[in-house]
Each structure stands twice: as C-alpha cells, then as structure tokens.
Amino acid sequence: MGELKLMKGNEAIAEAAIHCGCDGYFGYPITPQSEIMETLMVEKPWETTGMVVLQAESEVASINMLYGGAACGKKVMTSSSSPGISLMLEGISYLAGAELPCLLVNVVRGGPGLGTIQPSQADYYQTTKGGGHGDYQLIALAPASVQEMYDFVDLGFELAFKYRNPAIILSDGVIGQMMEKVIVSDVKPRWTDAEIQKISGSWATTGKTKDRARHIATSLDLEAEKQEIHNHKLQAKYREIENKEVRFEEFQTKDAEYLLVAYGSSARICQKAVEICRSKGIKAGLLRPITVWPYPTKRVAELAHQVKGMLSVEMSAGQMVTDVRLAVSGKVPVSHFGRYGGVIPSPGEVVVALEKFINGGN
Amino acid sequence: MAKVRGAIEVDKEKCKGCGVCVTACPTHVIQLAKQVNGKGYNYAHMENPEACIGCANCALVCPDSVIAVYKVKV
Amino acid sequence: MSEIQIQDIIKKENFVYGKTKILTDNVMHYCPGCSHGVTHKLVAEVIEELDIQEKTIGVSPVGCSVLAYNYIDIDWQQAAHGRAPALATATKRLMPDHYVFTYQGDGDLASIGAAEILHACNRGENITVIFVNNAIYGMTGGQMAPTTLIGMPTATSPYGRQAALHGYPLKITELIAQLPGVAYVTRQSVHTPAAVRKAKKAIKKGFENQARKIGTSFIEIVSTCSSGWKISPVESNRWMEEHMFKFYPLGDLKDAEKDNEEDYRKFIE
Structure with missing residues (x-):
C-alpha cells in the first residue's frame, strides 16, 4: 500500500511521473506550474529510475522534444500553462497526426493573451475542440483534487498508449497550487522496448532491424486520398474512445x-453549492465530467429527462456550456455561470446564480 | 604496362539528365543521349566508351545514384 | 583498341562503385542535379560503412528533404518546420547508444528553426546535423532564405536581396562554431568528385563523434538549387563556386580534436 504524503498539485504531477515509470519530461518554466519541473530537478530521477528531465529553450522546443521521445515509444510528458500550451499547439497537432502517445499537462491560467497568473478554465475550447490545426482530439482528463493530479498521470499514459494518442491533464491554478493529502503509489519500473511493443505494437523509431521495414513517425501524406484514409482511421479511433473512455462523477x-x-x-465549489441549495430546500445535484473529451454527453442527455434545468459553472465566459446544450438538445433550459480572468467563484455566488436561473432570470 | 579499362552502367530510366557526370568525367566518356527516357530526360550514356578508366568520378557526383562503375586491368 | 568488350567489363567481379543498399530503390523527387541527392547518398554510405543501420534515427525537416525517409532505409522522424534538433535532442537523450542526426535545409535550420538549432548545439547534444544550404526556399518555389546572398534574385526578392529591405544573409554556421557545446563544425560541398570525397569524410567524422560523446557535429553542405536559381545544374555548380563560396568559404570552422577543446572547456567551467 502506498505512503500518505502532503503535497501541492504540481508536485503530485512530478512525483507521479517518477513513480509511474515516465521516461522523459521536457518543459519550460511558466506560472502557475513551474513546481512540476522544479520538483523533478530536485528529485533527480535520472539517478534512480533513469528518467530524463530537460529544461527546453521554449514551449515550442518542449513539445517537439516530446514528439521525438514519443516517436521512440517512450513515456514522455510536458507541462505548461495556457500561453505555453498555445505555443505548443502546432506540435500537438503533429503528435496527434502521427499518432504518438504522450502526456501533456495544462495548469490553466486566465487569458486571453498574457492574461494573468490566476486560475482559470478558459482553455476548454482549446483542449476539447482542437486548438491546433486539422481534425484531431486529445484525451482530456480534468482532475478535481491533488490525488487526481497524481492518479491521472498514470491513467493519462495508459490511455495515451492504448490509443496511440496524446492525452492531456486539464488542470488549473487552484489545483496546481493547493496542498492535499495524496496516497503515493509504489514505483513502477520503466517499460522496456519489448514491453512497449507488447502494449502498443511495433511502430516506434528504435532503429531499423533486418526483420522489419523502416518505421517513420510522420503526419505527412501528400496524396489527398491517402491522407483522407488516415483521417478516417483517426476518426474511427476517436469514436472508439468516445464509446469506451467517458468518465464522470455524480453528486446528489x-x-x-x-x-x-x-x-x-x-x-469542488459546486459540491458545496449543492449542499447549501439542499439546506435551502432546492433539490440540486452535480455532474462532474472527469473526461472533458470524450464528454459525458449520453449521461447529460439522460439527466435532461429528469431535471428542470442545468447550469454549467465554469471559470470562463461559457465554453463547456456548449457541450451541455448540445447534449440537452433543447429539452430543458441550460445556462452558464462563470467568473473569469483569474477570479474564482464562491459557492454562495453559484447558489445565487442557480436561484436566479430557477426563477427564470438569465 | 598494365592498362585500366572501365565501363559504366546507367540506370537510364532513373537518370534525370542533369549532366553533372558529363562535367565530372576526366576522359570525356559521357554525354547526354539524343534519345529520352520514359520521363523525357536525355539520359547519360557512354559516348566514348574506350576512354573510360573506371575512376567513378561520374558516380560520385551523381545525385540519383544511377551510375554503377566497373573496372578491369588489361 | 577495343579488344575487350564492354560486356566483359560490366561484370559483378569488376564492380567498383555504385548505389549503396542503404538507399532505397525509390526514385528521388529532387530536381535534376540537386545536391540533396548526393548528400543523401553520402549519409547512406556512411551508415553502411559504420554498420549502424540498426542504431540510426534520422530526423527529416520541412522543405525539399521532408521526404528523406523515402530514400534512406533507416527509422525516421518527420519534424515540424525547424524543430528537428528538438526531436533529435529527446531521441538521443532517451536512447544514448543510438546514432541520431537531423537533416535540414537553410530555411528550416537558419530561419524558423534558429532557436532550436542554437540551443541544441549550445547544450552540446551528442547528435550530427547535416545542413544543406542552397540560399533559397526550394520546396515552396524559390523564395528568399536567411542565407540568400545580397543581390540574389528570388521569388520574394525579385529585384535581388537588398540589405536595407531584407536584412543580411546569415552565416549561421559561423555562429554555431562559437558555441562550446559544439565539437565539430565544417563547411563542405558536393559539386566535384574531390568535394564529394571530402564531404563524405566530414559526415563520417560527424557520425563517429557520436560514439566519442564529445558534443554536436555540424556539417554544412553548400548546395545548388538549379530550379530556384533558374539555371542549369552544371551552370549552378559554376555559379556556386563563383558566388556562394566567396560568402560561405569551405573548410573546417572548428574541430575539438585538433583545437584542444578540452582546455577551453575547462577554462569556461
């Protein structure tokens, strides 16, 4: 059984990376997530597990280092915050196009532009609706606790290799910076090349041996028909992920x-808001998507037959609310409440917003 | 005195007729053919085969690796 | 004179030189006379001679040589424009006993990828960089590159490059040579048999340096682009000798082995 430790969300990401047998981390400092690389540099995992840690010259370089490492079939990850992820989007699109597994972490801060270093959830569109160019999807996990920050590193890698697709942990400055208890898992050994082959097949660029054709990590196909076939394959994979990997949690x-x-x-804020509502006699409940892509569309649609209305609460001007509306498809009223630009709403504010919504306002 | 004789074999369908080998040949063996290959290129060929010494200069500078070089002592 | 027939010479036992088996049978998409073809061949021959096919990973760029993976029979990664050194960095660090090289053009390496190449070299990544400099963007149709010479006309400098309008041509190789992480910097060409032999030696040394773990090896090949320059391949070679070599002189810029680099490194440490 694992040890119990008190740590910051960002530190949990770093600890989890070492413990889950990550092969390489490549990153660039940006608030509010710099503790991830700082922790790794203090821990020096290259002396214990052999994990490579490198501070790159930019986010652009980090994501392309990830491409190189992922092409070798290694468990590689990077982390950043909103403006840094924007810089990485070209590389993310290449990774998705070349079907390379890797793990990204976005500890979201307020935008647009340089914005602020305070927490935000305004990168939902960027994460779930593309962001970079072309038709691609990231497997997106949204932790709500430091324990989940820790657990989703291993889970993210598992899903990334299962589907040969980049996975992303969509966190925010609140969870990155706050401290909680975490059950730390035992250290898993890093995969060998043979183990990686067993898990996801023979595709990595590990050196062309006599018994196989050369492996090429590329997203390029100049022939439109072949590129379309490749896109069909990607879309089929995305449908499979939508069928199998939706994760969510319900409260009351x-x-x-x-x-x-x-x-x-x-x-977390909404959980408290539900409690306050219940004490006031309002029968409120909470649906928490754990995967924001694939989205729990089916469950939201089911609940649309039960409830009188839904309120999407986000630290953004209203992004996830579009997915809720699509799922509900007009059956009941849907609205959005959010504070943004780095402001965190209080449970009381959420309750007031819900009451207003119930009374027909907004 | 031992004399060296060489010869080249050009994969004429892959030759693009750039003519770099013509310039590189020290004994003026190679010319571009008057005929063209399937792609319409005037491919390289031995216009003056007796002069070939098998030095491989043509093949060294050939961007498309379409020249194979052979050499014998006579 | 013709006592011996050609068919008597062209026999397996008389074979002296031809295509290496590390090159695939695919017809290269390059224009007639393109320096890429020769450079590809030299890289392939070095891989064959060092017997490192099973341990070599190439990183291809964006530009004319984006499809290099169709021609050299090794494992490849195809990088985003300019980012090949970042891919190579991770690949080499994760698989340190492999041979890793980037193959980049001047637009890719010296313009959009200037940051990645400088930092990879400055970290002394134990990789080999093959830098093909033809002073133009070939793939996109002959636009001005950072390396385009003053006065040289291109699609985006149709009246010739002017410093006041376009800035100066960038001697990135000279910049790279200043970096302590770099073990070997040389500038070669592949337009004559002698030049080809020297370039091959340089490329071989660049790969051998990886086994010696002494830092980055950087090999520039001053090249032609007859389509971009709008002159014949043979004319291009002449033009290159007359104009390119003046601004980009051939030869070694740095050789850690010869320059007693260790003393220098101790000094800066």
Whole structure:
C-alpha cells in the first residue's frame, strides 16, 4: 500500500511521473506550474529510475522534444500553462497526426493573451475542440483534487498508449497550487522496448532491424486520398474512445431537479453549492465530467429527462456550456455561470446564480 | 604496362539528365543521349566508351545514384 | 583498341562503385542535379560503412528533404518546420547508444528553426546535423532564405536581396562554431568528385563523434538549387563556386580534436 504524503498539485504531477515509470519530461518554466519541473530537478530521477528531465529553450522546443521521445515509444510528458500550451499547439497537432502517445499537462491560467497568473478554465475550447490545426482530439482528463493530479498521470499514459494518442491533464491554478493529502503509489519500473511493443505494437523509431521495414513517425501524406484514409482511421479511433473512455462523477443527482455541471476546481465549489441549495430546500445535484473529451454527453442527455434545468459553472465566459446544450438538445433550459480572468467563484455566488436561473432570470 | 579499362552502367530510366557526370568525367566518356527516357530526360550514356578508366568520378557526383562503375586491368 | 568488350567489363567481379543498399530503390523527387541527392547518398554510405543501420534515427525537416525517409532505409522522424534538433535532442537523450542526426535545409535550420538549432548545439547534444544550404526556399518555389546572398534574385526578392529591405544573409554556421557545446563544425560541398570525397569524410567524422560523446557535429553542405536559381545544374555548380563560396568559404570552422577543446572547456567551467 502506498505512503500518505502532503503535497501541492504540481508536485503530485512530478512525483507521479517518477513513480509511474515516465521516461522523459521536457518543459519550460511558466506560472502557475513551474513546481512540476522544479520538483523533478530536485528529485533527480535520472539517478534512480533513469528518467530524463530537460529544461527546453521554449514551449515550442518542449513539445517537439516530446514528439521525438514519443516517436521512440517512450513515456514522455510536458507541462505548461495556457500561453505555453498555445505555443505548443502546432506540435500537438503533429503528435496527434502521427499518432504518438504522450502526456501533456495544462495548469490553466486566465487569458486571453498574457492574461494573468490566476486560475482559470478558459482553455476548454482549446483542449476539447482542437486548438491546433486539422481534425484531431486529445484525451482530456480534468482532475478535481491533488490525488487526481497524481492518479491521472498514470491513467493519462495508459490511455495515451492504448490509443496511440496524446492525452492531456486539464488542470488549473487552484489545483496546481493547493496542498492535499495524496496516497503515493509504489514505483513502477520503466517499460522496456519489448514491453512497449507488447502494449502498443511495433511502430516506434528504435532503429531499423533486418526483420522489419523502416518505421517513420510522420503526419505527412501528400496524396489527398491517402491522407483522407488516415483521417478516417483517426476518426474511427476517436469514436472508439468516445464509446469506451467517458468518465464522470455524480453528486446528489438521484432526486435532483436542477443540475449543476462543472469540472475541475469548479466542481469542488459546486459540491458545496449543492449542499447549501439542499439546506435551502432546492433539490440540486452535480455532474462532474472527469473526461472533458470524450464528454459525458449520453449521461447529460439522460439527466435532461429528469431535471428542470442545468447550469454549467465554469471559470470562463461559457465554453463547456456548449457541450451541455448540445447534449440537452433543447429539452430543458441550460445556462452558464462563470467568473473569469483569474477570479474564482464562491459557492454562495453559484447558489445565487442557480436561484436566479430557477426563477427564470438569465 | 598494365592498362585500366572501365565501363559504366546507367540506370537510364532513373537518370534525370542533369549532366553533372558529363562535367565530372576526366576522359570525356559521357554525354547526354539524343534519345529520352520514359520521363523525357536525355539520359547519360557512354559516348566514348574506350576512354573510360573506371575512376567513378561520374558516380560520385551523381545525385540519383544511377551510375554503377566497373573496372578491369588489361 | 577495343579488344575487350564492354560486356566483359560490366561484370559483378569488376564492380567498383555504385548505389549503396542503404538507399532505397525509390526514385528521388529532387530536381535534376540537386545536391540533396548526393548528400543523401553520402549519409547512406556512411551508415553502411559504420554498420549502424540498426542504431540510426534520422530526423527529416520541412522543405525539399521532408521526404528523406523515402530514400534512406533507416527509422525516421518527420519534424515540424525547424524543430528537428528538438526531436533529435529527446531521441538521443532517451536512447544514448543510438546514432541520431537531423537533416535540414537553410530555411528550416537558419530561419524558423534558429532557436532550436542554437540551443541544441549550445547544450552540446551528442547528435550530427547535416545542413544543406542552397540560399533559397526550394520546396515552396524559390523564395528568399536567411542565407540568400545580397543581390540574389528570388521569388520574394525579385529585384535581388537588398540589405536595407531584407536584412543580411546569415552565416549561421559561423555562429554555431562559437558555441562550446559544439565539437565539430565544417563547411563542405558536393559539386566535384574531390568535394564529394571530402564531404563524405566530414559526415563520417560527424557520425563517429557520436560514439566519442564529445558534443554536436555540424556539417554544412553548400548546395545548388538549379530550379530556384533558374539555371542549369552544371551552370549552378559554376555559379556556386563563383558566388556562394566567396560568402560561405569551405573548410573546417572548428574541430575539438585538433583545437584542444578540452582546455577551453575547462577554462569556461
């Protein structure tokens, strides 16, 4: 059984990387996630597990180092915060196009532009609707606790290799910076080349041996018909992920008349808001998407038959609310409440917003 | 005195007729053919085969690696 | 004179030189006379001679040589524009006993990828960089490159490059040679048999340096682009000798082995 430790969300990411047998981390400093690389540099995992840690010259370089490492079939990851992820988007699109497994972490801060270093959830579109060019999807996990920050590193790698697709942990400055208890898992050994082959097949650029054709990590196909076939394959994979990998959590939804939908730190705030509502006699419940892509569309649609309305609570001007509306498809009213630009809403504010929504306002 | 005789074999369908080998040949063996290959290129060939000494200069500078070089002592 | 027939000479036992088996049978997409073809061949021959096919990973760029993976029979990674050194960095660090090289053009390496190449070299990544400099963007149709010479006309400098309008041509290889992480910097060409032999030696040394773990090896090949320059391949070679070599003189810029680099490194440490 694992040890119990008190740590910051960002530190949990770093510890989890070492413990889950990550082969390489490549990153560039940016607030509010710099503790991830700082922790790795203090821990010096290259002396214990052999994990490579490198501070790159930019986010552009980090993501392309990830491409190189991922092409070798290694478990590689990077982390950044919103403006840094924007810089990485070209590389993310290449990784998705070349079907390379890797793990990204976005500890989201307020934008647009340089914005602020305070927490935000305004990168939902960037994460779930593309961001970079072309038709691609990232497997996106949204932790709501430091324990989940820790656990989702291993889970993210597992899903990334299962589908040969980049996975991303969509966190925010609240969870990155706050401290909680974490059950730390035992250290897993790093995979050997043979183990990687067993898990995801023979595709990595590990050196062309006589018994196989050369492996090429590329997203390029100049022939449109072949590129379309490649895209069909990607789309089939995305449908499979949508069928198999949706994860969510519910809180007091059984008899709920009004549903709050929130992920990450907003879900924690909403949990308290549900309690306050219940004490006031409002039958509120909470649906927390754990995967924001694939989205729990089916469950939201089911709940639309039960509740009288849904309120999407996000630290953004209203991004996830579009997915809620698509799922609900007009069956019940859907609205959005959010504070943004780095401001965190209080449970009381959420309750007031829900009451207003119930009374027909907004 | 031992004399060296060489010869080249050009993969004429892959030759692009750039003519770099013509310039590189020290004994003026190679010319571009009047005929063209399937792609319409005037491919390289031995216009003056007796002069070939098998030095491989043509093949060294050939960007498309279409020249094989052979050499014998006579 | 013709006592011996050609068919008597062209026999397996008389074979002296031809295509290495590390090159695939694919017809290269390069224009007639392109320096890429020769450079590809030299890289392939070095891989064959060092017997490192099973341990070599190439990183291809964006530009004319984006499809290098179709021609050299090794494992390849195809990088985003300019980012090949970043891919190579991770690949080499994760698989340190492999031979890792980037193959980049002047637009890729000296313009959009200037940061990645400088930092990879400055970290002394134990990789080999093959830098093909033809002073133009070939793939996109002959636009001005950072290396385009003053006065040289291109699609985006149709009246010739002017310093006041376009800035100066960038001697990135001279910049690279200043970096302590770099073990070997040389500038070669592949337009004559003698030049080809020297370039091959340089490329071989660049790969051998990886086994010696002494830092980055950087090999520039001053090249032609007859399509971009709009002159014949043979004319291009002449033009290159007359104009390119003046601004980009051939030869070694740095050789840690010869220059007693160790003393220098101790000094800066």
